[in-house]
Amino acid sequence: xxxxxxxxxxxxxxxxxxxxxxxxxxxxxxxxxxxxxxxxxxxxxxxxxxxxxxxxxxxxxxxxxxxxxxxxxxxxxxxxxxxxxxxxxxxxxxxxxxxxxxxxxxxxxxxxxxxxxxxxxxxxxxxxxxxxxxxxxxxxxxxxxxxxxxxxxxxxxxxxxxxxxxxxxxxxxxxxxxxxxxxxxxxxxxxxxxxxxxxxxxxxxxxxxxxxxxxxxxxxxxxxxxxxxxxxxxxxxxxxxxxxxxxxxxxxxxxxxxxxxxxxxxxxxxxxxxxxxx
Numbered sequence: 001x002x003x004x005x006x007x008x009x010x011x012x013x014x015x016x017x018x019x020x021x022x023x024x025x026x027x028x029x030x031x032x033x034x035x036x037x038x039x040x041x042x043x044x045x046x047x048x049x050x051x052x053x054x055x056x057x058x059x060x061x062x063x064x065x066x067x068x069x070x071x072x073x074x075x076x077x078x079x080x081x082x083x084x085x086x087x088x089x090x091x092x093x094x095x096x097x098x099x100x101x102x103x104x105x106x107x108x109x110x111x112x113x114x115x116x117x118x119x120x121x122x123x124x125x126x127x128x129x130x131x132x133x134x135x136x137x138x139x140x141x142x143x144x145x146x147x148x149x150x151x152x153x154x155x156x157x158x159x160x161x162x163x164x165x166x167x168x169x170x171x172x173x174x175x176x177x178x179x180x181x182x183x184x185x186x187x188x189x190x191x192x193x194x195x196x197x198x199x200x201x202x203x204x205x206x207x208x209x210x211x212x213x214x215x216x217x218x219x220x221x222x223x224x225x226x227x228x229x230x231x232x233x234x235x236x237x238x239x240x241x242x243x244x245x246x247x248x249x250x251x252x253x254x255x256x257x258x259x260x261x262x263x264x265x266x267x268x269x270x271x272x273x274x275x276x277x278x
Contacts, residue, residue: 025093033073066121083110119154148180163202210235
């Protein structure tokens with residue numbers, strides 16, 4: 001199996017785990033987790049310098065899930081990458097468990113920053129990148145934001161700071177799926193043209209199809225060559241990607257599937273895995 005197909009297969013497995021987690025917990029955020037899964041899989045299985053056996057290595061690359069409610073994306077990817085057993089995902093959102101609904105670093109191995117309050121994640125990522133520059137370290141910092149999240153003013157303060165300090169060791173990605181909890185992002189709080197706004201804020205901007213692995217990997221390689229400014233990848237995605245009844249449906253922003261819906265999602269994702277492994 002070639003690298004791109006292997007990554008796609010891994011993402012399909014992560015999507016199945018994500019939907020199962022949300023179903024079993026009867027709560028969670030599947031839509032935006034499924035949309036960013038391809039980018040996240042590419043990061044952890046190809047782009048980033050990380051070691052599951054040494055998750056706090058000071059020389060590792062850092063990742064911050066700024067849209068912290070999308071823990072059903074990050075936790076399965078960390079499990080499949082080997083940071084902890086897949087069986088631990090059963091502890092998601094359980095009162096007796098250790099995997100909270102928003103990304104949490106104290107109890108979940110491999111998480112670099114606890115997030116949930118929108119805008120704070122990218123701010124911390126800027127701080128991590130600035131620390132790396134100040135200490136003359138060569139690690140890189142990565143982050144994923146939601147296109148609904150960037151309505152928060154704190155995001156733009158972080159964007160300004162990253163450009164001011166010329167943080168070329170920072171590469172963020174906005175998951176542009178066009179939907180948020182209240183509907184279409186363009187109706188709730190229009191943010192386009194994102195490319196021109198971010199360029200005006202001093203960022204190097206790359207626009208891609210966030211489900212095309214060739215484009216994803218090429219964008220991150222390009223980001224590594226950029227000097228003197230941070231890079232923002234604008235990934236056009238489909239909310240709920242991989243599960244037909246969740247795709248492009250804002251209602252699945254923060255809702256758990258019932259047993260019948262879970263069975264359908266499982267069948268669809270298992271078919272995708274089988275096709276990719278075949």
